[in-house]
Amino acid sequence: MQEKATSSRMQRFLKGVEWLGNLLPHPAILFVWMSVILLVLSAIMSMMGVSVADPRPEGAKGRSEDGMIYVVNLLNGDGLAKIVENLVSNFTGFVPLGTVLVALLGVGIAERSGMISAALRGLVMNAPPKMVTFVIVFAGIMSNTASELGYVVLIPLAAMIFYSLGRHPLAGLAAAFAGVSGGYSANLLLGTVDPLLSGISQEAARIIDPDYVVGAEANWYFMAASTFLVSGVGYFVTEKIVEPSLGKYNPDDADDPSVLDSKVERLTALEKKGLVWSGVSMLIFCLLLAWTVVPADGILRHPETGLVAGSPFLHGIVVFIFVFFAIPGIVYGKIAGTIKSNDDVVDAMSTAMSSLSMYIVLVFFAAQFTAFFNWSNIGSVMAVSGANFLNDIGLTGPLLLVGFILICAFVNLMLGSASAQWAITAPIFVPMLMLTGYAPEMIQAAYRIGDSSTNIITPMMSYFGLIMAVAIRYKKDTGVGTLMSLMIPYSLLFLVGWTVLFCIWVFALGLPVGPGTATYYTP
Template identity: 45%
Template structure:
């Protein structure tokens, strides 16, 4: 009875969040209002002559007012650059050229019907979360690929598509830092950590594999937790899907199976070609040392995935006779772009809000002020680590970029914790779990509005409140799970990576 009451209580809270959130203006107007709030706040804070210094820097920064001559000039001269230079815009539109082609010719639907539909349904949820977590090898491209495909998978096996979308988004976003492989994120964060620790000990450094053991463990535990949240909390709350956004599922024809076979062969040949190019000496896709972390291969992963989808989509379309000339390819891509019109309008407002927030220095000021507050409390032991995790979780609501936030926090916390005896790699691991957990609910995540666009394909009434209520259980459970794993590694002395312990 108590368990049922707790479940009903949680559902009531989530329903309340959804109701309140959906009373907010349309997402486009919401970002316009938020941009206006940043403009006013920047002016108010600047009246108090607030200044601060970035860790390791001598330059004194101030909160810049957008209600000033300089601010007005920035608003007018940066507006088009903010929009055109908004990184997710290019990624999404480029990816949708390829994915849209594959979708319009029917390849994705045929692939789903012939594979996942035949898989044990009990494993589908966990497969989606697992794929989402591993998807960060493709960096931000995973936000565009996995959630909509997961929604399609769930729809085609008779489950609520938004549950699939949520599971995929949770894996990609809240599980972003975990992986079975060493990724570009490991290299980027370890480089920042090394620079920070060398300010107090030039002999110490952090390598890309220093958190590997911990992140591998996180993959499997988070897969189970993500599947549990989906099936026990998210999907029951959604109920039975009554919409009709997707097509009725029919069996595959022999021609469709032939098209799928040809597309798979073409895809495998493409992969073989990429691997061959990577393995040749002095490959243009590897770095100077012959590795791929970092490398042009990882930097160019979006175009490579785009070409893959165009190739397999074209091969499939030609085989099933949906593509009869090059004009058909352009036509299908054009139709896919029409579906993105609402997203493009939304991005215009979102890009201005995020750019204003960064230009005023408000994000950096919030991060540093929070860090100084935690340091002033004078806590020691595991409590200060847990306080650091909580602070980083909150700061991630204001600064989405993991590398940018770590560049602000690392020079403060790594030296501070070093003098308490903690390894910089351990501090980095604590940062990573906090940074990932709230990725799916922070308004500073530019991909939040993209996922909202995908949601509207299945629920026209979906709003920001719907999405946040959908994803909040994942953020909470992932953060708790991450933290428990961190404590297990801490108290049992399990190495976080090869030769890496909690203490220096």
């Protein structure tokens, strides 16, 4: 009876989340409405004379002579002229746009050639039976370098592997889903999500510091360590909570009995050979790159200080992401026969670009909103007022960042797009938390925890329908509540475990979240 009541409450909660999420328009339209509201607010607040004291020191770039920050009216003649003149440059100059496009060109080659898919299949299928669960979650996390590949390839594959081992296929599906979506931000490698988020963080940070730079590598250390945490927690939840709750699988429950006859395809000899030589090419590239950075006189170190911090290597990290995936992808494709000519390479990059059509539309409107937010000074006024309030009530340190993580986790339930959510929240929270003394890189790492942890329990997640379709094939009476009940333990333990790791990493050990990044911000 208690179990049924709990299930009913969960169903009502999930339906409420879905209802609230459906009230929101498409993220692109959401940015349009927010931009309109922002313009109207700029006019009203400017006429009311809203202002705050500028916390930046005298002589700082952008500081007014009287030391005040005033809201600027963007609906007067000067404001409208600025909007019209800069509409295109706002879009083309939006930092995340170019960096994501360049990174995805390389990832697109590796994905289209079949290298990433083969690597994931080989990793999962060659795992010892006792390690299958851990490897599936780990492979799900690593698949995020190739956007939707984990959803399309790994999740159905994991269900098939669990069934072939005599285990419940939905447990395999849940483990893979937890890694792909719940571990979205963790990875040992830099992928397309890193330049995407860092570009938005940089635009937000420049509301306070016009010259601030946030690199794609900003969270690399912490997210690499998080890969093992999420893999371990995912293994524990699958083995100790989810699979025992499912019980023994009954093949009669399958909606499509043919799915039980599906065979897990082993790697062919050509695929294995392609993976070996693509790995060799990847190793050679890494060694050459290390030769330019590791020695004290490395040519890609900072020309004046000789340090890696602020060096051409870090400033050009997106180029190296492109090459890191492109060359091995071409090598694999040539050997496996999936790339036969230069035209195939171009087609792979073209296909990767076509998959970004919706992202480009979203970026156009997000770029305008970010620019208007900056020009109007509303972001600065909110940041200073919010920071003053936090300082007045003494809310600083771990408690402040934990609260921020929980806010991001909640917002993610209704706005599933990581880029859209960060583009909306970063201009508010990054400047505000900077003024309380925290660096944008560290703030971004905290955001990624909240954003990832609740991906697997929101119906607003773009691939939710695909996951449901796979689950129903194995268990015909699977509903939204069924899938969510499987994923809630992952979400809660990811959120708790990841937050604890963050607090220990940043506040107890004082470790940087990425190479050359600061934990605290000093104007």
